[in-house]
Amino acid sequence: MRRSAPRKDIDENDLKVSPPKTSAAGLEAVVIALERGVAQAGVTRTAKALLRLNQVNGTDCPGCAWPESITGKRKTAEFCENGAKAVAEENTKRTVTPEFWAQHSIADLADKTEYWLGNQGRITEPVVIRPGETHYSAISWTEAFDLIGERIRATTPDRCVFYTSGRTANETAFLYQLFVRSLGTNNLPDCSNMCHESSGAALNSTIGTGKGTVSLDDIEAAELIFVVGQNPGTNHPRMLSALKECKDNGGTIVAVNPLPEAGLMRFKDPQTVGGLIGDGTALADHFMQIKVGGDLALFQALGHLLLEAEAAAPGTVLDAEFIDEVTDGIAAYRAARATLDWDETAKATGLTREQITEVAGLLARSKATIFCWALGITQQPHSVDTIREIINLLLLQGNFGKPGAGACPVRGHSNVQGDRTMGVWEQPFGWMLDGLEKEFGIAAPVEHGYDSVQTVNAFAQGDIDVFVSMGGNFALASPDTEIIESSMKRAGLTVHVSTKPNRSHVVHGQTSLILPTLGRTDVDDKHPDGRQILSVEDSMSVVRSTQGRLTPVSDHLLAEPVIIARMAEATLGADHPIDWKAMADNYDVIRDHISRLIPGFEEFNRRVRERNGFVLPSAPRDRRAFVTDIGRGKFTVSPLEYLTPPPGHLTLQTMRSHDQYNTTSYGVDDRYRGIKNGRRVILIHPDDLAEAGFADRQLVDVISTFAGAERRADRFRLVAYPSARGCVAAYFPEANALMHRELLARESNTPGYKAMAVRFEARHDDDVEGEDDGPT
Numbered sequence: 001m002r003r004s005a006p007r008k009d010i011d012e013n014d015l016k017v018s019p020p021k022t023s024a025a026g027l028e029a030v031v032i033a034l035e036r037g038v039a040q041a042g043v044t045r046t047a048k049a050l051l052r053l054n055q056v057n058g059t060d061c062p063g064c065a066w067p068e069s070i071t072g073k074r075k076t077a078e079f080c081e082n083g084a085k086a087v088a089e090e091n092t093k094r095t096v097t098p099e100f101w102a103q104h105s106i107a108d109l110a111d112k113t114e115y116w117l118g119n120q121g122r123i124t125e126p127v128v129i130r131p132g133e134t135h136y137s138a139i140s141w142t143e144a145f146d147l148i149g150e151r152i153r154a155t156t157p158d159r160c161v162f163y164t165s166g167r168t169a170n171e172t173a174f175l176y177q178l179f180v181r182s183l184g185t186n187n188l189p190d191c192s193n194m195c196h197e198s199s200g201a202a203l204n205s206t207i208g209t210g211k212g213t214v215s216l217d218d219i220e221a222a223e224l225i226f227v228v229g230q231n232p233g234t235n236h237p238r239m240l241s242a243l244k245e246c247k248d249n250g251g252t253i254v255a256v257n258p259l260p261e262a263g264l265m266r267f268k269d270p271q272t273v274g275g276l277i278g279d280g281t282a283l284a285d286h287f288m289q290i291k292v293g294g295d296l297a298l299f300q301a302l303g304h305l306l307l308e309a310e311a312a313a314p315g316t317v318l319d320a321e322f323i324d325e326v327t328d329g330i331a332a333y334r335a336a337r338a339t340l341d342w343d344e345t346a347k348a349t350g351l352t353r354e355q356i357t358e359v360a361g362l363l364a365r366s367k368a369t370i371f372c373w374a375l376g377i378t379q380q381p382h383s384v385d386t387i388r389e390i391i392n393l394l395l396l397q398g399n400f401g402k403p404g405a406g407a408c409p410v411r412g413h414s415n416v417q418g419d420r421t422m423g424v425w426e427q428p429f430g431w432m433l434d435g436l437e438k439e440f441g442i443a444a445p446v447e448h449g450y451d452s453v454q455t456v457n458a459f460a461q462g463d464i465d466v467f468v469s470m471g472g473n474f475a476l477a478s479p480d481t482e483i484i485e486s487s488m489k490r491a492g493l494t495v496h497v498s499t500k501p502n503r504s505h506v507v508h509g510q511t512s513l514i515l516p517t518l519g520r521t522d523v524d525d526k527h528p529d530g531r532q533i534l535s536v537e538d539s540m541s542v543v544r545s546t547q548g549r550l551t552p553v554s555d556h557l558l559a560e561p562v563i564i565a566r567m568a569e570a571t572l573g574a575d576h577p578i579d580w581k582a583m584a585d586n587y588d589v590i591r592d593h594i595s596r597l598i599p600g601f602e603e604f605n606r607r608v609r610e611r612n613g614f615v616l617p618s619a620p621r622d623r624r625a626f627v628t629d630i631g632r633g634k635f636t637v638s639p640l641e642y643l644t645p646p647p648g649h650l651t652l653q654t655m656r657s658h659d660q661y662n663t664t665s666y667g668v669d670d671r672y673r674g675i676k677n678g679r680r681v682i683l684i685h686p687d688d689l690a691e692a693g694f695a696d697r698q699l700v701d702v703i704s705t706f707a708g709a710e711r712r713a714d715r716f717r718l719v720a721y722p723s724a725r726g727c728v729a730a731y732f733p734e735a736n737a738l739m740h741r742e743l744l745a746r747e748s749n750t751p752g753y754k755a756m757a758v759r760f761e762a763r764h765d766d767d768v769e770g771e772d773d774g775p776t
């Protein structure tokens with residue numbers, strides 16, 4: 001299998017590389033943030049949008065899910081460089097009108113990179129493309145909804161799939177899942193399937209909740225914080241301020257990462273004058289440069305050493321009372337961790353016994369430890385086990401329900417956690433379905449639906465007639481780009497509710513609709529009762545209102561809840577028991593339903609209007625209790641497991657550059673890593689480069705291998721980089737052509753985006769364009 005992604009509008013031959021930065025943020029970040037905004041939207045619109053970001057009664061930043069303070073003072077500017085870029089992307093004045101679609105055929109658009117597509121601006125009117133047509137053209141909203149209703153009714157619910165990306169607000173998500181379940185399917189895959197699903201699977205099965213157990217105050221109060229598999233300098237920049245606060249209070253930070261990420265090393269706080277010009281604070285006290293996939297081995301070694309330390313000084317390391325009163329399984333855990341194979345641990349982690357022992361000493365002495373983690377440990381075959389080992393470590397020392405302690409999976413999309421709370425999940429809880437039946441008088445389907453990878457498989461098997469995408473860019477976010485792109489084209493109808501053009505619009509179904517919608521920063525006031533507010537839930541379970549204030553770029557945009565309600569009416573008919581219109585007219589009606597159905601949302605309409613919103617309950621955090629099937633927190637035992645690529649192969653992890661939001665590229669630089677003007681790069685340790693017989697900057701094709709099958713992606717440049725030995729890195733989504741959809745995390749079904757075995761082949765046709773678009 002062979003594929004060349006479009007790349008002609010980026011001149012990758014102009015790649016420039018400089019040494020990676022050793023600090024993040026500072027004045028440069030502020031300047032870049034403002035430049036981007038002004039270039040896209042002008043001075044007034046930029047200032048108006050940015051000053052409202054993450055403020056009381058303001059707009060929740062569409063960037064990441066890191067929380068704002070609800071107890072301390074908000075800063076005048078509660079945003080970061082990358083939040084500002086996300087806002088600039090959305091409030092751009094550039095527009096994609098029906099004239100744009102008339103000018104550009106699908107064949108033309110198929111040659112454009114995601115960077116080019118996203119840069120064209122906001123979509124202004126609904127458009128359609130029908131079988132045999134070469135261009136999208138305008139369609140009225142009414143006709144569009146009729147078309148959707150007709151097509152859904154013409155098939156069976158199990159052949160319809162409804163994807164959600166994590167920007168969707170709570171009310172929107174609730175209405176969406178209600179529509180889908182009224183229709184009679186749980187085919188509700190979401191971006192979370194590809195993201196933190198492994199965290200949910202590990203946490204639910206051990207501590208009885210799929211969510212984190214800390215607040216922002218805990219981060220500041222912790223004695224010790226592990227930041228594992230995460231690049232906050234780029235993906236959660238405001239987290240750096242909280243980590244600095246922790247350090248200022250005497251805390252210690254340990255970074256576990258195969259790459260020396262700038263933000264983890266040193267941080268210049270752009271919120272303080274010193275931080276704008278000074279040297280910044282060294283953030284990580286310890287940097288453990290782990291091999292990709294080696295974390296499970298590390299955590300088992302730390303567990304072994306904690307038990308050893310407790311044996312040497314009984315009563316000083318473990319929280320015996322806590323273990324005894326509220327946990328289960330300590331005996332089996334003790335037995336499994338009684339011995340340790342240090343040679344194998346070194347092989348798995350790339351770390352020395354001294355390094356691990358030193359950090360275990362810190363852990364043993366700390367009375368309040370937090371583990372933060374993100375995708376570096378969720379996208380590997382043994383991810384769920386790896387995260388369960390974190391829970392083991394936290395349970396050993398009673399690090400739940402006390403200040404400065406707990407589990408902190410750092411979520412990605414700004415409302416990905418809330419979407420789940422609202423029921424966007426292919427495996428809904430029974431109580432949720434019962435509640436829907438009681439509240440709305442519908443018959444909710446029990447059978448589990450497709451998750452994201454099962455959706456890719458269903459596309460490939462021709463099992464999908466209608467695919468609706470609430471935001472996102474499924475074709476590029478998924479593994480196996482070639483397969484998903486070619487099979488999506490065979491689906492009967494694809495419907496994309498989107499703000500901006502993307503690749504999924506181009507590799508569309510036989511008939512395809514693009515429905516343009518309001519973004520977070522747009523005012524939503526075309527309702528009988530006037531302006532509406534929405535709400536989101538951040539990574540620390542705080543639910544807050546969000547409302548945009550900017551004038552939308554076009555009069556034709558509809559709010560997402562309105563689009564869903566009209567889709568439901570067109571599909572389910574006028575005599576359906578649910579009053580869709582009432583909910584779309586006034587979102588308070590949706591919130592009233594939610595308040596009766598979902599625990600923690602009592603009096604939703606009143607509390608969402610409170611200054612700082614409200615915090616959802618968490619048994620481990622609030623009561624040191626675990627609502628599992630046995631009412632206790634569970635120690636678990638997993639075998640040692642790590643990644644062992646076949647001879648001649650290295651392990652590839654795929655990650656984000658500093659200039660992108662998931663599949664959307666803002667630019668083609670990765671400032672902190674010293675990469676300029678290029679995205680088709682492979683970062684590789686100089687010794688691995690030499691061993692494989694390649695030169696720095698050499699142009700290669702990349703071949704990935706899994707279970708006897710291969711995938712190829714052409715024209716990547718090898719760049720010597722201080723990565724862990726044996727581990728290379730490339731950018732998502734360019735590298736998704738190399739991701740096999742069969743390589744998955746067990747239990748969570750999350751793609752192995754950070755676990756692919758690859759090798760390289762030299763290329764010699766440096767300048768020949770288009771020759772490699774060959775057979776697939």
Ligand SMILES: Nc1nc2c(c(=O)[nH]1)N[C@H]1C(S)=C(S)[C@@H](COP(=O)(O)OP(=O)(O)OC[C@H]3O[C@@H](n4cnc5c(=O)[nH]c(N)nc54)[C@H](O)[C@@H]3O)O[C@H]1N2
Nearest residue numbers: 082229230231235292293374375376412413655656661662
């Ligand atoms: N600006 C910006 N912000 C974003 C996003 C964005 O694209 N742009 N995306 C949002 C979304 S949806 C998400 S989910 C988050 C993602 O946030 P991150 O998880 O920070 O995202 P990645 O860029 O995938 O970075 C993964 C990190 O894990 C490290 N890593 C890779 N493999 C391993 C491993 O085996 N072990 C360890 N210990 N580390 C490893 C990588 O070197 C890298 O530092 O960010 C959110 N915020």
Ligand SMILES: Nc1nc2c(c(=O)[nH]1)N[C@H]1C(S)=C(S)[C@@H](COP(=O)(O)OP(=O)(O)OC[C@H]3O[C@@H](n4cnc5c(=O)[nH]c(N)nc54)[C@H](O)[C@@H]3O)O[C@H]1N2
Nearest residue numbers: 165191195471472473477497498499500502662663732753
């Ligand atoms: N190889 C590899 N693949 C990955 C990952 C990885 O680390 N490596 N990460 C995975 C992860 S963590 C995630 S979360 C997924 C991301 O997958 P998705 O969430 O599907 O992708 P995004 O790129 O965030 O979606 C961008 C599109 O959303 C639309 N959009 C933006 N704002 C709005 C809005 O307000 N409303 C609506 N309706 N549409 C909007 C725009 O049209 C834009 O083109 O990718 C996954 N894929």
Ligand SMILES: [Mo]
Nearest residue numbers: 191195412413
């Ligand atoms: Mo994500």
